[in-house]
Amino acid sequence: MSERAVLGRVMTGTFVLLMLALAVVCTWLGVWQMHRLAEKEALVAAVDQRLNDAPIPVPDVASWPSLDLAALNFRSVSLTGAFRYNQTVTVFTSLSNARGAASGPGYWVVTPFVLADGGTVFVNRGFVPEALQEAAVTDAESDSVQVTITGMLRPGEKAGFMTPAADTSNRVEWVRDPQRLAEMVDPALAPIAPFYVDLPAGAPGELPQGGETVIAFPNNHLGYAYTWFGFAIVAVVMLGFWLFRQRANSKS
Known part of the structure; x- marks a missing residue:
């Protein structure tokens, strides 16, 4: 051959x-x-099943290190404690397809919520337009009044390679990451939960505008x-x- x-x-x-x-x-x-x-x-x-289930008590501090956040994502939880309004942080966003009246560039208003049983959970109280950012972080006082609230548990968002550092002077963050948010509040609030909670919608026109959780799975x-x-x-x-x-x- x-x-x-x-x-x-x-x-x-x-x-x-x-x-x-x-x-x-x-x-x-x-x-x-x-x-x-x-x-x-x-x-x-x-x-879909979680969205229809009755609220469960928020996981306690002892369980935080081993939580399966994926299994709790979008789960309705109830929390008893007090807001620390003077520790509020705003997270920049641009809200499209809003359920409420406010939309466009603005901020999530995220406030530490000190649990009655110990530990702190960041609570996303809702959206405010860009012009109201300063008021959201300055027109607030510390509050020790105990309340019970219900919201949707969400795993923290992770910062990307291009995510800017936090603007500490204006109390502005870019992602709803509890670890990053914890760096902008009083260290005495520790331990901080590895998740945050989204509040539901309030009365029409009420700000911050809750109930804007996006539930979509491409x-x-x-x-x-x-x-x-x-x-x-x-x-x-x-x-x-x-x-x-x-x-x-x-x-x-």
């Missing part, structure tokens, strides 16, 4: 292996997307799965067509 023929067979074998490997990888990715689809649908069903996994399975089929069809042409050429 000539050197050229050997080289041709090697190239043919390499191409066949590459195309088969491509088909296998695409099939695996399609199957993986189907698993992700099942997980997402299970998550949506679980959250679910494009089925489309992605079809795409990967389609690539796998195309790879196999192209390989079959190429092998057919090779055999036809060898007979001519």
Whole structure:
């Protein structure tokens, strides 16, 4: 067999292996997307159930280090304690598709809530327009009145690579991360919960404007799965067509 023929067979074998490997990888990715689809649908069903469940007591301090926050996300909880309004921090946001009257650039008004049983939970009292930020952090006094409130438990948001540092002089943060927020309040409020609580909507027109929790789970996994399975089929069809042409050429 000539050197050229050997080289041709090697190239043919390499191409066949590459195309088969491509088909296998695409099939695996399609199957993986189907698993992700099942997980997402299970998550949506679980959250729907949590939204309809009666409030539970907020987890106590002893459980905070080992909490499964994903399992508690969007769970309605009740808290008894007192707000520390003079420790309020604002978190910049731009509210679109608002349920209330206020929207656009503005701030979440986040206030420490000292639990009667110990520990502090940051409570997102709602949204205020940008022009009211200064008032939100200055027109407040410390409050020792014990109240019971109900809200939605949320895991803390994580800062990204491009997230700016906090503006401590104006008491402005950029993410609702309890660890970062804790750095802007009195250390005596520790320990700080690894989650925060969103308050529900109040009376129409009331500020801060609660009830703006976004409950949405993008679910494009089925489309992605079809795409990967389609690539796998195309790879196999192209390989079959190429092998057919090779055999036809060898007979001519």
